[in-house]
Amino acid sequence: MTALPIGANPWIWHSPVTRAALAETVPRLARWGFDAIEIPLENPGDWQPDDIAPLLADHGLRPAAVIAVMPPGRDLVATDPSTLRATRDYLLRCVDAAHALGAPAVAGPVYTAVGRTWRMTPAERRAAYQEFRTSIAPVVDHARSGGVRVAVEPLNRYETSLLNTVAQTLEALDGLPEDAAGVALDTYHLNIEERGLGQAVRQAAGRIAHVQVCASDRGAPGADHLDWHGFLTALLDCGYAGPLCIESFTAHNESLAVAASVWRPLAGSQDALATDGLAFLRNAFTLL
Numbered sequence: 001m002t003a004l005p006i007g008a009n010p011w012i013w014h015s016p017v018t019r020a021a022l023a024e025t026v027p028r029l030a031r032w033g034f035d036a037i038e039i040p041l042e043n044p045g046d047w048q049p050d051d052i053a054p055l056l057a058d059h060g061l062r063p064a065a066v067i068a069v070m071p072p073g074r075d076l077v078a079t080d081p082s083t084l085r086a087t088r089d090y091l092l093r094c095v096d097a098a099h100a101l102g103a104p105a106v107a108g109p110v111y112t113a114v115g116r117t118w119r120m121t122p123a124e125r126r127a128a129y130q131e132f133r134t135s136i137a138p139v140v141d142h143a144r145s146g147g148v149r150v151a152v153e154p155l156n157r158y159e160t161s162l163l164n165t166v167a168q169t170l171e172a173l174d175g176l177p178e179d180a181a182g183v184a185l186d187t188y189h190l191n192i193e194e195r196g197l198g199q200a201v202r203q204a205a206g207r208i209a210h211v212q213v214c215a216s217d218r219g220a221p222g223a224d225h226l227d228w229h230g231f232l233t234a235l236l237d238c239g240y241a242g243p244l245c246i247e248s249f250t251a252h253n254e255s256l257a258v259a260a261s262v263w264r265p266l267a268g269s270q271d272a273l274a275t276d277g278l279a280f281l282r283n284a285f286t287l288l
Contacts, residue, residue: 026061034274
């Protein structure tokens with residue numbers, strides 16, 4: 001069965017992801033045999049597409065996605081007008097960066113700050129989803145004009161109360177154009193919130209815009225209990241042809257450790273996390 005391209009996120013080693021961090025990471029990913037890289041844009045100016053595009057081309061890595069980062073103060077829902085404008089402007093910058101790089105998607109929890117939670121009645125939740133659609137619409141329109149897709153990532157219940165499941169994300173996206181607004185799937189969050197990985201993938205069929213993978217503990221894919229056979233089979237059955245990007249974090253970087261609640265090493269080394277995950281995924285496709 002056809003294997004999907006495999007990428008990695010520099011957050012495995014670095015934050016912020018700057019031009020210098022990418023100059024160090026890209027050659028090693030290429031040497032190890034990765035096909036792609038997803039690139040976080042924590043703040044505009046951390047790197048410039050004109051610098052990074054030639055770096056990727058020189059090493060034969062495709063840009064899988066620009067990853068939007070949502071710290072406190074970036075919100076599209078239940079917020080004040082100035083925060084909404086600033087958040088939308090940031091997301092527009094992410095879209096521009098993706099277009100300039102040739103990346104097909106901007107992916108992430110592009111609705112509220114990670115860690116922001118509040119209780120909602122069913123009516124309040126429906127209103128919040130409508131507010132999200134209204135707030136994100138100019139970003140989606142801009143993305144569509146540049147051939148970029150906004151990939152909305154549901155997070156686990158401890159990191160957001162707005163979008164936890166594929167079903168909720170599809171509801172929030174209802175009415176937005178499928179070619180410009182889709183779902184970003186992450187095995188870490190799916191394992192917490194969904195009743196089955198394959199079932200969740202099939203539910204998102206037709207709107208899967210980006211896929212991130214890691215072990216159930218955010219370590220190397222395969223070093224866990226996840227149903228990788230069912231997950232990968234479902235992706236292929238649904239016609240997904242994009243990359244699988246290993247996203248994990250290092251406990252040795254204070255900002256990453258606190259943001260992702262990574263308090264211990266998740267592999268023998270960060271290099272091993274990436275290379276062991278790559279080897280597992282390559283082999284997993286041969287077993288389908």
